[in-house]
Amino acid sequence: MTQTTLLVNGKSKSINIDDDTPLLYALRDDLNLKGPKFGCGLGQCGACTVHVDGQAIRSCITPAKSVSNKKITTxxxxxxxxxxxxxxxxxxxxxxxxxxxxxxxxxMTASAFLAKNKNPSDQEITDALSGNLCRCGTHQRIVAAVKRYLSLS
Structure with missing residues (x-):
């Protein structure tokens, strides 16, 4: 176990972790942040997405040590x-x-996408979110939510 400093949601947090500990585990288990979820553990479903220096990444496959002293947003x-x-x-x-x-x-995916694309088309929104799995089938409501946000901005 080694001490690692994570800059999470604007605060510096020091934790003791193994070198191969996924960021998701550090966030949930050590820092008690419950936004990112464990889904597939393979970086394929998107439930664990967080921002690292403004980029949406899959925290279940990202070693926590690799993002030490980078800006992490959950x-x-x-x-x-x-x-x-x-x-x-x-x-x-x-x-x-x-x-x-x-x-x-x-x-989290929509937030990172919208930071780069201020006026996306419906297809661009759908494409940006396509890497995230929703088993309940609320994709239309999710796209509607992004469009609602755009109408308020």
Whole structure:
């Protein structure tokens, strides 16, 4: 175990982890952040998505040590239940979550995408979110939530 410093949601956190510990485990187990979820463990479903230096990455396959001293943002860093971000509020307003398991990945992926593309087409939104799996089939509501956010911005 070695000490690693993670810059998470604007705060520096020092934790002791093994060299191969996935970032997801460090966030959930050591820092008690529950936004990113364990889905497939292979980086294929998107439930574990977080931002590292503004890029959406899959935290289940990213070693925590590899992002030491980089800016990490989780769903909790975008907003809170008391004060959700505009994007989070759009997802709430559109009732985009059915079981809610994919929503972390959908919001984090959408947030990183929208930071680069301020006026995407419906197809660009769909393409940007295509790497995230939703087993409940609320894709239309998720796209509607992104479009609602764009109409408010």
């Amino acid at each position: 769903l909790e860093g975008l907003g809170s239940s008391a004060k959700p971000s505009k994007l989070q509020q759009a997802f709430i307003d559109e009732q985009a979550a059915q079981c809610g398991y994919c929503i972390n990945g959908m919001i």
